[in-house]
Amino acid sequence: VRASAVTSIALLLDAPQSHAVLRSLLPSLGNLIHDNIERVRLSVVKLLLRVKKIKGIKFYHVVPVDHLLARLAAERSNITTTRNKKVVTQDPAFNASSVAIALTDLLLNSYFPRGEHVTGADQIRRTLTFLTNHPDAATVFYSNISRQLSVNAVCKLAAMLLKCLCASVEADSQPNVHDNSNSSSGTMNTNKKSRTKKRKSSTILSEKSVSNDESSSTLSQDSNSDGETLSASNTSLMASIAETIYILWESLGPSIAEPENESCYNFLLDAFSGAVITDVHSHFEQKANAYLSDDNDQSINLLTDNEHALIRRDCHRTCAALLRCAGKMPPRSVQGLASHLSHKLSSLCKQDKNIRKVVNVSPHLALLCLWGKTDDVALSLARVISQAFECNGNTSFPFDSNSTISNDGVKTRRSARMSSSSERPISPITIPELTPDVALTVLGCILSGPDPSCVAARGSLLASRISCEVIENALGKAMFFADFILKSNTNRGGFTVEETEISLILSACESYGRLALHKEAMKSGPICLNDQAKTLLSWITEKLIPSLPTIAKDELVEQQKHHQEECSSPFAALDVSSISLGGSNLLSPVLPCSPIPKDGSRGISNMTTTPPDRRRSSSISFGLQDTEAPLYVKAGVVSLVKSAICIFSEWLAVGGIDGDEIDKHVTQWCTILDFEAMDVDISPRKELFPVFCRLVIQLARSNSSINVLRSILTKCDEIEAGSKEEAMLKKSISSTMTCGRGTDQAKQAKRVLLTIMDAGESLINESKIDYDESDLEVPEPFDNIFPQQNNSVAIAISSVVSSGVGSAALADILNDSFGQKTEHDSKNRRALEIYSLSLLSEKRPKGHAADIRRIIHNMDTNLIQKDSKMQAWVENIMEKVAA
Structure with a gap:
């Protein structure tokens, strides 16, 4: 009814006689821009588009600009476009709703003016102001701008923003390195002349689009809305610029590869080729490292830890966006980046453990996947993970023969694959061997991260059968390793495990479940429990949960015999409270970051509210500390159960079926709630009650059995x-x-x-x-x-x-x-x-x-x-x- 009423009012505007009456009444409809129903919001935007054509009535008087920008930013998570079922997940910025597309059309002239007397510098000035004041709305705006502009105009804007980024780096480097500023500028522009000669068609485009007065020197003198000179020290703006460059390139989609747009593609390659990306990436990487380590710089010491973290985050955003842009280019076009990636990965393993936790190299591996090195990345990760669970060379370790990865088998498979695709050139990129904790952290980030870098790497890994197989087999070893620890803990055979290996087991089991979820979501049809998911369910039900009574009994005996003796249990004092469930609102029916549900993020696009933010990863981190009463294996079991419940809740949230099977197993897991608190900070009930309640909601939404609710009520x-x-x-x-x-x-x-x-x-x-x-x-x-x-x-x-x-x-x-x-x-x-x-x-x-x-x-x-x-x-x- 509301949508029809707004549409009727829009029809009345066709009569000029109604303008005098409606001019004062239209603002009363402004709040409908935030209506829960998308059809109503779309009707309001269409009304504003009609008002925009009428002299004497301003659309921003009907709905204030701040409300329009707030709605534009909110529409990023309101995806209503048709999705490709073969794609696991996509950046929501590229799946905008109809309302976002209409709002982009409404605000186009305001934030991207066009005309005979409008120069590129004017457009850049508006763009920088938009990115500074409203970065979230700008992200949605520029992701849809290609629907309103030609490919030529989008390429021109991306190239000018890249010049702004380079000029900002030069301005940031000048106070410290006076002599190298000119050489840095020269490096960023090397090899462009030779490429321009080879691509004469792109020369025509560059002459038309980027004039001499829009050079990097001119752009570096531009100021933002606050009158400050553009500099890389404004890391937040730099991150927005870099992400906008990638968004503009990505928004072109397949159209950039069409024959009629070949000149535009060559122009982009010409603008981004050489050492431009490498130099800018290195600059922000060094800036992030400066705020990561202890530095004597007085300006750095004046900042708080929170400000340090924000600057590092902005620098990482900038670097990740640049690497995504490099992924759209041939490896040979980006000078020095391949060797830089290899050096970065190899040096990371030598860093302190605390630094390795902060640094995210997922964008680096995602770039290698985009450059055709997916299987090499997967084999490298799988080999390291597999070696982490070799039980210190113990040959009696009960590995399944089907899950063992031998180096010979890997080489044979790889050679067969490469022989079948020998026509593909192999880039001289070496992938250094990571440490197990870094490998599992990166893999967990790839399987659960919502950012485009993780999305790209995840899509490449899932598209390769060999990559999925070797990673799955390597992760599966963690369950056998945990079985061995359970038996070793009971028999007291003198077997000891390092605390880092306990963390690796839990991280590997979580990644194992997520990989099973993503593999099944890649297939067409309903998301059924595959063999890997059933294996995880059965393993927890048949191995982990039954071990708790024996573990508790052994713990009591050990405490009576060695009350004052320190026990070397591998699961002593695990801090499982650090498992993240995606925010404080644990029971809200939000969706996981990936994969995307088969029927979209909302069942009926025009009958529900805009979905809230997507759920983050349930990744696990541990802090082990000395204690007089070790918690033994119980704490590890709590962690594994908690992680598994999170994964299967996501399974149901994305439209997975077989909820009855999940309910049957999880109902048996509720016996863990009978155990008393193991520590003031670690209690099975305290840790598991929220995730059990969340699973009940997902089971009910999928019309599955909810016997687990009865178990929760009786146990608690x-x-x-x-x-x-x-x-x-x-x-x-x-x-x-x-x-x-x-x-x-x-x-x-x-x-x-x-x-x-x-x-x-x-x-x-x-x-x-x-x-x-x-x-x-x-x-x-x-x-x-x-x-x-x-x-x-x-x-x-x-x-x-x-x-x-x-x-x-x-x-x-x-x-x-x-x-x-x-x-x-x-x-x-x-x-x-x-x-x-x-x-x-x-x-x-x-x-x-x-x-x-x-x-x-x-x-x-x-x-x-x-x-x-x-x-x-x-x-x-x-x-x-x-x-």
Whole structure:
């Protein structure tokens, strides 16, 4: 209705007589630009486009510019375009919604003026101002600008921004290196003359697009909106410029390779060739390293650690964007970059462990993948990971013969592949051998990272059968290695494991699950549990969880025998609280960063809100510390279970099926919640309760079994009032009940309620409370139905009756249950139903008074009269309803 109303008003604007009346009324429609429904937002933008053509009415008077830019930035995550199912994931900037495309058209003349008297310097000045003041909106704007401009204009803008970047580097280097500034400038422009002679067609384009007055010297003298000279010291702006250059090139898509655009492509190659990318990349890499190490520079010491981190992040963004641009060029066109990458990777392994954690080399490996070295990268990573789990050369290590990677087999496969594609030139790039922690960190970042570098590397690895196979086999060794540690811990055979190897096991198992998810998502059709995912499920169910009782018993014996002796357990004092679940809102139904769901990020594009930010990686980091009471293997098991639940929650979030199989296994994992807290900072329940609740939501959304909810309620039967657990449980119950629409939502609510009632009956049966004793007083307000003061089932039922959907579903269930009048009904079940009826009468007595009377009318009066306590409860409820 709102969309139709806005469209009708737009039609009225065709009549000039309506302008005087509508001029003062149109601003009242401005808030609809942020409507939840995309169709309404699109209608408002179309209205603004029509207003833009009318003299006397300004579109920015209808909707202020700040609101337009905020909406443009928000539309980045609102993807409605058709996706290629063969692509695992893409940068949301290149999958803009219809609203973003229309807003780009609306704001085009404001931020990218065109005309006979508009120079390139004017366009650059507007662009820099836009990037400085509104970087998020600018990202979406320039990703869609190719829909409004010609390929020629987009290439020209990218080349001018590159000149700005080079000029900024020169300006930043001049105060420190006066003599080398000219040589640096000369290096950035070498070899361009020879390439220009070979490409005469590109010369025509360059003469038309980039005039002499738009040289790098002119651009370096331009100022931003604050009047400051453009310099690389403004790392935030430099990162935005570099990312915009890549966005412009990427937005051209396949059109840049068409024959009619050959001159434009040659022009881009001419602008980016030589040592330009290498020099600029090296400059920002050195700047990031300067803020990473202890430096005597007074200006650096004046900054806080937070500012250091922001500068390093901006420098890494700049370097990553430049490497992505280099990936669109032949390796031989980028001078010195290949050797620079090899030196960077080899030197990283020699750095301190803390520095290796901060430095991200995923863009470097992504570039190698884009240059056709995907299998070489995969083989290098797999070889290092495989060697990390060799058990110190112990030949009795129980590896599966099918999962062992031999160097001979690798060489044979590689030679067969290379012989079949011998026509492809091999670039002289050597991939140094990384350390295991760096290799697993990089692989984990590639498999879970949302940035374009990780997306590119992930797509290349998944597209290669050999790469997937060798990495999968190497990661699979981690599970066998963990089995060996479990047995070694039990037998006390003198086997010791370094703390870094424990971290490697957990990281490898997480990457193993993510790789299985991505491999299945690459296929057409539904996302089913493949063999690798089933292996991970079965391994945790059959190996890890059953080992907990034995581990706990052994720990007690060891503590009694060696109370004062330090134990060398490999899993001592693991800090599993550092596992990230993507922000504080653990139960929000957000999607993982990748892969993209088969049906898009929203089920129906015009009927839901814009999705929130995508979930980050659930990567694991560890801090081991000395303790008098080691935690043994239990802490490691908690970490593995937590990581696996995160992965399978993402599996369901992207549209994966076989949720019943996941529910069956995870229900058995809930036994880990029975163990008491292992440490003040490490508790199975504290660590796993949020991820279990999140999985329940995803199971409900996929219409799968939710037996895990019953297990959670029975295992965590007592929850502290006002705690985070109580808030999480209430939110998970409310989210599971509101899945679906209309009749589907009502069915879902009943399904959740029946699961809660089953859990409550089970708890009452276990407590052995007999509700047939007539001498008991009537509990007020029915708190004694459960043995615990703040029971989980009571919290769940209270959360149910606080919503209209839950109250209606509970009324229907109670009406049907009491209407059956069977003599074999459990009295404990009847007591739980009457307790639920009491809560329903307290929470919503007015709206459901008729329902409550109908339920009581359908009660089996004979059964109630035999139990004086239940009869008193019913009379109490009737008094509340009558009041």
